[in-house]
Amino acid sequence: GESVGLHLPTLSVQEGDNSIINCAYSNSASDYFIWYKQESGKGPQFIIDIRSNMDKRQGQRVTVLLNKTVKHLSLQIAATQPGDSAVYFCAETGNTGGFKTIFGAGTRLFVKA
Amino acid sequence: NAGVTQTPKFQVLKTGQSMTLQCAQDMNHEYMSWYRQDPGMGLRLIHYSVGAGITDQGEVPNGYNVSRSTTEDFPLRLLSAAPSQTSVYFCASSQRVKEKLFFGSGTQLSVL
Numbered sequence: 001g002e003s004v005g006l007h008l009p010t011l012s013v014q015e016g017d018n019s020i021i022n023c024a025y026s027n028s029a030s031d032y033f034i035w036y037k038q039e040s041g042k043g044p045q046f047i048i049d050i051r052s053n054m055d056k057r058q059g060q061r062v063t064v065l066l067n068k069t070v071k072h073l074s075l076q077i078a079a080t081q082p083g084d085s086a087v088y089f090c091a092e093t094g095n096t097g098g099f100k101t102i103f104g105a106g107t108r109l110f111v112k113a
Numbered sequence: 114n115a116g117v118t119q120t121p122k123f124q125v126l127k128t129g130q131s132m133t134l135q136c137a138q139d140m141n142h143e144y145m146s147w148y149r150q151d152p153g154m155g156l157r158l159i160h161y162s163v164g165a166g167i168t169d170q171g172e173v174p175n176g177y178n179v180s181r182s183t184t185e186d187f188p189l190r191l192l193s194a195a196p197s198q199t200s201v202y203f204c205a206s207s208q209r210v211k212e213k214l215f216f217g218s219g220t221q222l223s224v225l
Contacts, residue, residue, distance in 0.1 A: 008153065032211040043117075043203050043216030044156070051211075089155055091214075098169045099210040101146065103155040 008087060010108045019077040021107045023090035028071060030092035035064060035075045038087045038106075047075070047088075077109075085111045115139050119204050119217035126194040126224045134189040134220050136204030144207045145187040146171070146214070147179065149200040156203065162187055163210055194224040 013019045025033065031052035036044035050057045050064045050073075057064050063076040073090050090104045120135045138145065146161035148171075158171030162181040176198060178190040187206075191198060201221050205214040 034213060036214075043205075043218055044214075045216070046213040049213055093211050098161075099144070099163060100158055100161065100171055101214065102158060102172065103148070105155045 008106050008108045010110060012110045012112060013080050015080060015082060015111055015113050017080055019075075019080045019084070019109060019111075021075045021077075021088050021109065023073040023075075023104050023107075025071050025073055025090065025092045025104070027092060027094050027096070027102070028068075029096045030094035032093040033064070033066060033073050034091045034093075034101075035062075035073075036089045036091060036103075037084075038089065040086075044089060080109075080111050082111045082113055085109055117204055117206055117215050117217035119202075119220050121220060122218065124220060124222050126191075126222065128194060128196060128224060130194050132191050132194065134191075134202055134204075134222075136187045136189065136217060137185050138187075138204075138206040138215070139185065140206065140208070140215070141184060142206035142215075143184070143209050144212070145181065146205050147177070147187070147189045148203045148205065149173065149198075150203060150219075151200050159189065159202075191222075196224045198222065199224045 034049040035047040038044045048059045048064050061078045065074045087106045087108050089106045093101045117138045147159040148156040150156050157173045160179040162168045201219050204217045207214045
């Protein structure tokens with residue numbers, strides 16, 4: 001509920017600006033990456049995914065960039081809207097030690113009208 | 114389609130009690146998983162299953178058991194509840210391994 005994300009890093013942007021949310025992943029063997037959006041009191045919702053054979057993928061108003069050299073993932077949101085305010089999580093899945101999807105700590109995005 | 118259904122939505126337990134959190138999906142998904150989410154932290158994987166009859170441990174499996182007797186259902190059992198298990202629990206499923214997860218609406222559990 002409301003207590004989720006109390007201590008998360010926060011990104012504050014003006015409505016209409018572009019947002020960039022970053023994520024460092026831990027497992028060099030991970031080959032599938034996803035971004036999720038979580039609104040207060042709800043379960044995470046899928047935004048966009050990317051596999052390790054790509055370095056960029058675009059969706060509607062969102063772009064994910066993958067840099068395997070430095071194990072970095074980013075989510076770009078174009079023309080950010082108040083409805084984009086939420087907590088954003090990256091997640092990674094690899095093959096070693098089983099098919100575990102591991103989530104990052106999350107970033108809270110706050111959009112100012 | 115209902116998607117991923119979790120019951121109950123809220124639960125209060127006393128230390129030492131046991132209970133089962135229910136999770137069902139109607140999408141014929143192979144992969145199912147349980148996460149817990151604590152304030153200020155991301156989701157941590159408890160257990161997961163790649164198909165009926167197959168389960169494996171996640172990041173934080175201690176104190177929890179799972180079974181997957183059917184494709185649709187993946188219950189999570191708390192054997193002897195502890196205050197450290199106070200959290201929000203999410204069940205998720207995907208068509209196959211390494212595909213997008215669909216999440217349930219969560220169970221808020223308090224252990225006193």
